[in-house]
Amino acid sequence: MHALIGRIPRGRVATYGQLAALLGRPRSARAVGAALRGAPASLPWHRVVNARGGISRRAHGASMLTQRIRLEQEGVRFRRGRVVLAAHRWRPARGWRRGEDP
DNA sequence: GACTTGACTAGAC
DNA sequence: AGTCTAGCCAAGT
Numbered sequence A: 001m002h003a004l005i006g007r008i009p010r011g012r013v014a015t016y017g018q019l020a021a022l023l024g025r026p027r028s029a030r031a032v033g034a035a036l037r038g039a040p041a042s043l044p045w046h047r048v049v050n051a052r053g054g055i056s057r058r059a060h061g062a063s064m065l066t067q068r069i070r071l072e073q074e075g076v077r078f079r080r081g082r083v084v085l086a087a088h089r090w091r092p093a094r095g096w097r098r099g100e101d102p
Numbered sequence B: 001g002a003c004t005t006g007a008c009t010a011g012a013c
Numbered sequence C: 001a002g003t004c005t006a007g008c009c010a011a012g013t
Helices: A001-008 A016-022 A028-037 A064-073
Strands: none
Touching: A001 A028, A016 A028
């Protein structure tokens, strides 16, 4: 999971559902967020957004703004408060991860 | 090991 | 366009 998120390149974003699917659990998008909750600051957690490209709110409300700012600093463009997924969605190559394959 | 929670999503209204 | 609802299932209690 962490390894996967760590592979998201600068200036790109991935959705919770997308990451879940890449892990072979297409219905576990929420678990991705839950795992992110206690993730180390070293992870580019800010590159994970919801299916619409928006920043999901969490319990403390804060840090949503931080996420947007960090993304903008990486060159990610926003349109009406959402990431332009068409331009920034991460498209990982197939078969990069230690031998897995659907 | 049952019970609740929720950084999700897709579909309906 | 926004809001609600119902499935979902890994993490936390």
